[in-house]
Amino acid sequence: MTHDTIGKKISDYKSLIFEKFNGSIEKIYNKNYNELCILTSNPEASTKVIYFIYDNLKCRLVTMICTDERYIENRLDRKGEYNNFKNEIDLMDKSHNGFSLRHVFSNEVEDIFFIVTSVLSNVDKPTYPSIVSHIPSAVYYEREISDMFGVIAQGNPDTRKLVLHEQWPVNLFPLRKDFDIKRRIKRRLNDHYEYLKVEGEGICEIPVGPVHAGIIEPGHFRFSVYGENIVNLETRLYYTHKGIEKLAETMTLSEALLLSERISGDESVANSMAYCQAIERMASIPIRKKATQIRTICAELERIWNHLGTIAGMCTDVGFAYGSSRMNILKEKIMRINEKSSGSRLLFGINRIGGVKVDIKPVILHLILDEITHIRQDFDNLVKSLQNTSSFMDRLKGTGIISNKDVLGLGANGVIARCAGVDVDTRKNHPYSYYRYLDLENIQGIIDKISYEVELNKRKGDALSRFEVRVIEIKHSIDIIQKTVTDILDKNAKNDNIDSDVNNDDILFFDSLKSHLKPYDSALGYAESHRGQTMHWVMVGKDTNRIFRYKIRTASFCNWPLIELAVQNNIVPDFPLINKSFDLSYSGNDL
């Protein structure tokens, strides 16, 4: 869909919503070509709009962003300074300050985001009505906001702490602007977390973690089991909360890029791409086509190596050594391609705001084509032999089933959603970068095929369907890489390498970036990592080179709650397999 058609759609929605909620909307405008911002007069009015968007427009809640805008009121006095920006900036025209809350919804069919903003002007006791009873996926966002900002969702039945554990002092909210990042915290040791108690004869509790065997990150799993059957699982994460969002507020735009790569080490391309795209959308600067192609190649390489690693991990967890060693060989091959093309095995340092840092030379492109074709053949054979190994297939079949309803209710995305037949893929729903030019119809066809097969065999949402979705995605990613590489090579052949140097206007660009950004402007940036949609929201400060608020929501944040549902009625020894088939990141969750 082109920008024009999206613009037309947005103005349709704009008039629709404006007419319906005439009294309660202060302002409604679109920006960054596909974001429709709705500023409501009070939180209650905002709830009505939210319900309308969720129910009638069939949108998914993709993130909830809270910002502390209490201390930026003096910019109103100096409004004249910014008069040359005639575009609407949501904050500038507000008559009051406080905590503002943005509910972001995404329309999966039409590539539109709805951002419903409400300002909580009661800064001493900021509250807003909870939407959990209507939109269950909001529960984790509301708990997070309550921990980090002290902004309470009234009516949310789950008042437990989420991000900050009990050792964190009461009434100290790290993401508020008056919290100094260098402040030292005295831990509270007298409070502890109450796990859900399952009672009855023969019920045992198995505590696992937070420190695990093997090299993985910390997370606590509290199983209540009846024999081997899991009755309930409670996960507790955030043991390594890194304060990324707070840290970003001390950084310049280019520094925060490095930070975004490190949100979760294996999603470096996806996260930095989302970040860069947020800034690029905000500044509305065009990106060179070749840069988008390189980004796409790297993003797909990242998807392939991670999916291969996950399949290898699933083999390891069921003790199938042959599969895991062969998959790891393929993964290693991809990582060597990564190193050859970008200098980093984990694809760090690919993206920069406005383009890419690395240029992949035609020699390397040919090499990628060659290698990837071989890998495709090996992979096909290997998958065939995995599918013929009955002991392996038997372990996957019917293990860790998640229902379509849970996926929709809890707002899961990525492989987890697709394995249950929910067709969400940011590359397709909100095409960005070079995906805009690629024919992604293949994905559609594949998803239809899966849901058909899945329904046919009544194994919706189990580990086997996750395995199959990953297999299909690897093949599809290889197709995308082949297509993109061929496109670059074709263009090179025609234009005699005019476009090959992507870095030549680097310095020029950074000078102009500042003038492109408006103070306190904001934008969404999004990408599909191998785990699913990663959604970033950046708001620049008064000095447009600094970040005022950087909200990150990775796919892991949305998908972690699903695992508690997936393991129910499974047996304890299948948990590692289910966990691996989900392939969630602790680091991407413990921001």
Next chain:
Amino acid sequence: MPIETSASVSDILIGFIQFMIIIILAPLLTGIMRKIKAITQKRIGSSIFQTYFDILKLMKKNEVISQEVSWIFRFSPWIIFSSTLVVAFFIPIFVVYSPFGLGGDIILVIGLFGLSRFFLMLAGLDVSSAFGGIGVSREMMISSLIEPALFLALFTVAVTYGSTNVEIIMSHTAESSILISASLLFSLFGFFIIVMAETGKIPFDNPATHLELTMVHEAMVLEFSGKSLALIELSQSIKQLLLMSLLINFFIPWGLSTSFSISEMIVGLLVFLLKMVSLGILIAYIETKVAKWRLFRIPDLIFLSLASGLMGIIFLFI
């Protein structure tokens, strides 16, 4: 062949050599099987002597013992080790004579293995950690199914050769030149499955895993460290060698030395080692090619062994 009832000094020496060979070679067999597994996975793998280094290293280490445990936890490794050693005395490996063989009844062998497992399970429960409990309950489930299957498989052998004494059975098998009996083939199949289960091989248990939640045997020994762990690892290696040598000598007996002549004994030893390594390769290969079965499907596999043992007995009387 009549059994010599009075053991001479040379007999005792031979018996002792056999015993020492079992103890010394047991870790090597484990090392070889690990190496083969590594090669089939296209890894280099650790040296085949790594198991010795591990045991020696553990011997030097201090033990960390939970404050919650009773004497059972401290004594279990010794009971496990000594009961395994007693079995090692009974089972001849390359000469059919064993000076201590008179008491070497097959039922006693099973009983001693049962004793060591019983104490391992007690120790697993004694530490009162969740993982120990999980491991024990799984081990209990598996072993309660294995034991009847094991009896059935060995029963066929015992009835075929007319004795439950290991030495007598072996002296008979050494004479038989080829395996012709269908009943023995069935019980071989049943016994092979049991060996895989008893030694914690892959369709049953994955000893190489780091995932506590999937462990069976390893979950019980999680809390052991230092010398205790060394003893348990060594007994596990010895048990594996003993079970595999029972399988070899009952069902594939060719090359077994029947006299005390040096040349024949050396041939016997070499053939035994060859057979052992081949069996090790077979098991390691199966372990690589098969995924661990779902816990509640393991009984299916053991029932297969049970049924096979039963078929053996039926064929014996047909």
